[in-house]
Amino acid sequence: MAPSGHYAACAILLLGILARASTNEPQASPRVYLTFQELDSTGTSRHFLPWLNTSDFRILRMDKDYDRVYVGARDYILSLHLHDLNRDPLIIHWPATQQSRTECVLSGKDFYSECGNFIRVIEPWNRTHLYACGTGAYNPICTHISRAGRQQSAQQLPVPQMRGRRSSRAAKPREAFDQSQLQEYILHLEPGQGHSGKGKCSYDPKLSSVSTLINGELYAGVYVDFMGTDAAIFRTPGTHTHTTMRTDQYNSRWLNEPTFVHVHLIRDSAERNDDKLYFFFREKDSDTGHSPTTQARIARICLNDDGGHCCLVNKWSTFLKARLLCSVPGADGIDTHFDELQAVYIQPTQDTKNPVIYAVFTMSGSVFKGSAVCVYSMMDVRMVFNGPFAHKDGPGHQRAPYTGKIPYPRPGTCPGGTFTPSMRSTKDYPDDVISFMRGHTSMWGSVRPVHQRPLLLRTGVDYQLTTIAVETVAAADGTYQVLYLGTDKGTVQKVIVLPRDDLQTEELLLEEVEVFRVPAPVTSMRISSKRQQLYVASAVGVAQLALQRCGAYGEACADCCLARDPHCAWDGHTCSRYSAAHKRRSRRQDVKYGNPIRQCRGQNSHSNRKTVEVLQYGVEGSNTFLECQARSPHASIRWHLHPDSSDRRREVRSDGRVLRTDEGLLLRSLQPSDAGLYVCSSTEKGFKHMLLRVRLLVLNSQALGAALVDSGRPAPWSPSAGQYKELLSILSQPEMGLINQYCQDYWQEGEGPRGGAKELREQKKPRNRRHHEEEEGESPHRQHHQGEESPHRQHHQGEESPHRQHHQGEESPHRQRHQGEESHHRRHLQGEGSHHYPHQPGWGSDPPHQRGRGSHPPHHSLESHDGQQAETET
Ligand SMILES: *[C@@H]1O[C@H](CO)[C@@H](O)[C@H](O)[C@H]1NC(C)=O
Numbered sequence: 046m047a048p049s050g051h052y053a054a055c056a057i058l059l060l061g062i063l064a065r066a067s068t069n070e071p072q073a074s075p076r077v078y079l080t081f082q083e084l085d086s087t088g089t090s091r092h093f094l095p096w097l098n099t100s101d102f103r104i105l106r107m108d109k110d111y112d113r114v115y116v117g118a119r120d121y122i123l124s125l126h127l128h129d130l131n132r133d134p135l136i137i138h139w140p141a142t143q144q145s146r147t148e149c150v151l152s153g154k155d156f157y158s159e160c161g162n163f164i165r166v167i168e169p170w171n172r173t174h175l176y177a178c179g180t181g182a183y184n185p186i187c188t189h190i191s192r193a194g195r196q197q198s199a200q201q202l203p204v205p206q207m208r209g210r211r212s213s214r215a216a217k218p219r220e221a222f223d224q225s226q227l228q229e230y231i232l233h234l235e236p237g238q239g240h241s242g243k244g245k246c247s248y249d250p251k252l253s254s255v256s257t258l259i260n261g262e263l264y265a266g267v268y269v270d271f272m273g274t275d276a277a278i279f280r281t282p283g284t285h286t287h288t289t290m291r292t293d294q295y296n297s298r299w300l301n302e303p304t305f306v307h308v309h310l311i312r313d314s315a316e317r318n319d320d321k322l323y324f325f326f327r328e329k330d331s332d333t334g335h336s337p338t339t340q341a342r343i344a345r346i347c348l349n350d351d352g353g354h355c356c357l358v359n360k361w362s363t364f365l366k367a368r369l370l371c372s373v374p375g376a377d378g379i380d381t382h383f384d385e386l387q388a389v390y391i392q393p394t395q396d397t398k399n400p401v402i403y404a405v406f407t408m409s410g411s412v413f414k415g416s417a418v419c420v421y422s423m424m425d426v427r428m429v430f431n432g433p434f435a436h437k438d439g440p441g442h443q444r445a446p447y448t449g450k451i452p453y454p455r456p457g458t459c460p461g462g463t464f465t466p467s468m469r470s471t472k473d474y475p476d477d478v479i480s481f482m483r484g485h486t487s488m489w490g491s492v493r494p495v496h497q498r499p500l501l502l503r504t505g506v507d508y509q510l511t512t513i514a515v516e517t518v519a520a521a522d523g524t525y526q527v528l529y530l531g532t533d534k535g536t537v538q539k540v541i542v543l544p545r546d547d548l549q550t551e552e553l554l555l556e557e558v559e560v561f562r563v564p565a566p567v568t569s570m571r572i573s574s575k576r577q578q579l580y581v582a583s584a585v586g587v588a589q590l591a592l593q594r595c596g597a598y599g600e601a602c603a604d605c606c607l608a609r610d611p612h613c614a615w616d617g618h619t620c621s622r623y624s625a626a627h628k629r630r631s632r633r634q635d636v637k638y639g640n641p642i643r644q645c646r647g648q649n650s651h652s653n654r655k656t657v658e659v660l661q662y663g664v665e666g667s668n669t670f671l672e673c674q675a676r677s678p679h680a681s682i683r684w685h686l687h688p689d690s691s692d693r694r695r696e697v698r699s700d701g702r703v704l705r706t707d708e709g710l711l712l713r714s715l716q717p718s719d720a721g722l723y724v725c726s727s728t729e730k731g732f733k734h735m736l737l738r739v740r741l742l743v744l745n746s747q748a749l750g751a752a753l754v755d756s757g758r759p760a761p762w763s764p765s766a767g768q769y770k771e772l773l774s775i776l777s778q779p780e781m782g783l784i785n786q787y788c789q790d791y792w793q794e795g796e797g798p799r800g801g802a803k804e805l806r807e808q809k810k811p812r813n814r815r816h817h818e819e820e821e822g823e824s825p826h827r828q829h830h831q832g833e834e835s836p837h838r839q840h841h842q843g844e845e846s847p848h849r850q851h852h853q854g855e856e857s858p859h860r861q862r863h864q865g866e867e868s869h870h871r872r873h874l875q876g877e878g879s880h881h882y883p884h885q886p887g888w889g890s891d892p893p894h895q896r897g898r899g900s901h902p903p904h905h906s907l908e909s910h911d912g913q914q915a916e917t918e919t
């Protein structure tokens with residue numbers, strides 16, 4: 046028996062147990078998890094590569110006219126191609142002035158994290174220009190920027206090779222990228238062209254800003270002063286006659302240390318005078334006295350509000366706010382509230398007056414940490430704003446619903462609207478309306494979520510949700526809302542929630558992918574259904590992500606069916622993108638039930654036949670590990686042993702010597718009777734899938750002794766004793782003692798070359814290992830396809846005994862398996878991605894426009910207040 050074989054066995058065993066030791070299955074586990082490298086190797090994501098000296102990517106603004114997405118970061122505005130972020134980028138360097146930076150530093154602020162020009166506003170100005178603002182080193186500045194930039198050149202920005210494991214291991218893009226080539230793409234904004242951004246952008250980059258430009262006027266939720274104490278909803282006068290408008294200054298009844306999250310224009314009727322602007326934020330609750338808590342708010346103003354004439358001059362006279370509730374009823378009758386609003390996504394529907402509001406909340410109490418997504422209807426929002434006002438007589442009094450006479454027109458009504466056609470301006474409102482408004486800015490009722498509870502929850506996990514985008518997808522069995530959720534660990538989750546009987550729902554976490562190499566919170570996302578792309582920003586970068594990776598679900602019809610991704614269907618050969626436009630009978634898809642037995646009849650038989658037999662050796666009295674892991678966390682694994690070639694079999698269960706782990710089967714102190722064919726199969730939703738057939742040969746120790754004397758050749762797979770120790774130090778299981786001893790002995794037999802060290806290091810990351818394993822489940826198929834190297838064949842060709850093979854220095858089966866993986870990855874690198882994802886929206890062509898019923902053309906082609914957006918401003 047070759048030492049190499051043992052080394053491999055040891056390492057696999059160690060890593061298997063290592064993975065198990067750190068597998069802490071979270072409450073909601075994705076059916077498919079892709080690490081950054083795995084995602085990269087699918088070819089379905091792209092990162093904006095040039096390594097600019099910047100950070101804090103945050104603002105994403107889509108421009109459908111020019112096929113661009115504008116990105117705001119520290120000192121930079123990027124104009125990137127929607128199709129490929131690296132195609133012909135326009136990079137605008139817009140630092141704060143030298144004087145501002147100096148003053149900022151002198152006032153005690155941090156040079157890097159505070160004294161940059163953190164871009165917070167990018168809005169469409171006119172057909173040719175954008176309007177942009179930044180914090181300007183604690184001295185907010187705004188400017189106009191040409192939309193398309195310079196003449197479009199056909200040139201492609203040189204892209205360093207960073208696709209796939211191999212190259213990403215070899216060279217960091219930072220080194221590979223030639224900075225001098227980048228220089229031509231950077232456009233410097235003339236200093237002095239800008240003007241003050243006071244009231245449009247906060248001074249402190251850590252304080253939130255939200256804004257929208259409507260009819261040439263910028264509406265912003267910002268902190269207006271240097272100290273960051275004067276929060277306001279502010280309107281800067283624009284080209285029209287409107288005056289500067291704001292919320293009452295230093296009045297905590299209006300705004301109480303708010304964190305602005307989102308702003309969106311929502312129509313009330315066909316009458317434009319009724320148009321209202323909705324602000325979403327969280328703030329301190331001023332009513333809970335000594336221990337102020339945070340609450341989420343939805344507030345609104347009329348676009349045509351010009352303030353009062355007696356009082357509230359230049360202040361909103363239609364400002365009203367209400368609490369946005371997102372809570373889970375507790376068993377004891379006490380609700381658990383999620384109050385920290387993080388992100389809002391307004392999903393358009395065919396009825397422009399009634400978009401659907403999706404909101405992400407978090408909670409970080411001492412006991413409980415978690416996130417929730419709640420959904421609100423505009424009908425419920427309007428009901429609360431049309432309901433009773435909240436009233437408080439004095440500081441000592443309880444808040445109560447206002448029961449007195451309400452003046453006419455009802456406070457909060459827009460002038461010139463459906464109910465007030467005769468009033469041209471809020472300045473025409475009677476004094477009692479204005480003074481009522483001044484004392485009553487809050488509604489008594491709270492806006493409750495649809496079905497009175499969250500759509501989904503994340504509790505007991507080590508991350509929180511930060512962002513959301515929603516897409517309506519038409520599948521074979523219905524229309525689904527697909528949620529994309531960004532997390533604070535840099536991943537994006539793809540989720541659908543299915544209705545079940547009795548208002549129950551079933552959440553399917555279809556996929557989670559690591560979008561960024563460095564785990565950093567996702568700060569904003571934009572979705573393009575047309576391009577089937579999601580644009581994702583974080584502190585460290587910006588990336589684009591295809592909305593589906595059907596090929597990653599597996600190679601069998603059942604894999605595709607069990608994935609239950611509305612984007613994907615089995616086309617008879619592969620799991621590929623489903624498009625309602627290309628409805629075909631042969632397409633198999635079952636999102637609702639994911640029942641492969643019904644959907645894949647006659648489609649699966651070949652997948653089990655493809656499972657070839659691999660050979661594994663064990664030495665009598667030693668331990669061995671048979672590796673087999675389910676692809677999905679929802680599958681259960683069973684092992685059967687066929688002791689001889691007959692169909693006679695028994696199920697293998699854990700006993701004194703045999704230990705079943707999530708990663709495979711550990712057989713301790715092998716006996717000759719352990720030999721035979723081990724079959725590992727997974728069952729998910731009644732669908733049984735054979736994952737692995739391993740024929741275990743048990744060698745007696747005398748034969749092994751002879752072999753060891755003979756084997757002078759270097760072992761191909763041999764981590765050094767030092768690396769081995771390092772690995773062991775991470776492990777502390779008692780069961781490891783035996784294995785340690787066993788492996789240690791073999792390393793001391795002779796130190797081979799360091800061939801496997803890199804692999805070992807790579808795989809020490811447990812999660813990598815785990816998902817690596819998932820792929821490995823497919824490797825027997827692959828080997829089979831590759832043909833020549835199948836151990837099965839070797840075995841059956843049979844002229845040579847395993848022993849003899851070894852003497853001739855043949856590769857051990859373990860080694861072969863590793864080669865199998867390597868070649869699998871290599872093929873990925875060589876562009877298997879395109880072969881593997883034939884129905885992918887190719888990078889070279891646009892996918893057909895496919896949008897569900899929930900879409901309507903935005904009234905301005907540059908995404909503006911009506912566009913699809915979701916971002917956090919924290
Ligand atoms: C990055 O930018 C800062 C100013 O924003 C500058 O001081 C620093 O030298 C830059 N670093 C590099 C590596 O260019």
Ligand SMILES: *[C@@H]1O[C@H](CO)[C@@H](O)[C@H](O)[C@H]1NC(C)=O
Binds near residue numbers: 170173174189
């Ligand atoms: C758009 O606005 C910019 C800045 O005010 C101005 O220079 C430009 O001429 C305008 N373009 C059009 C088409 O109105």
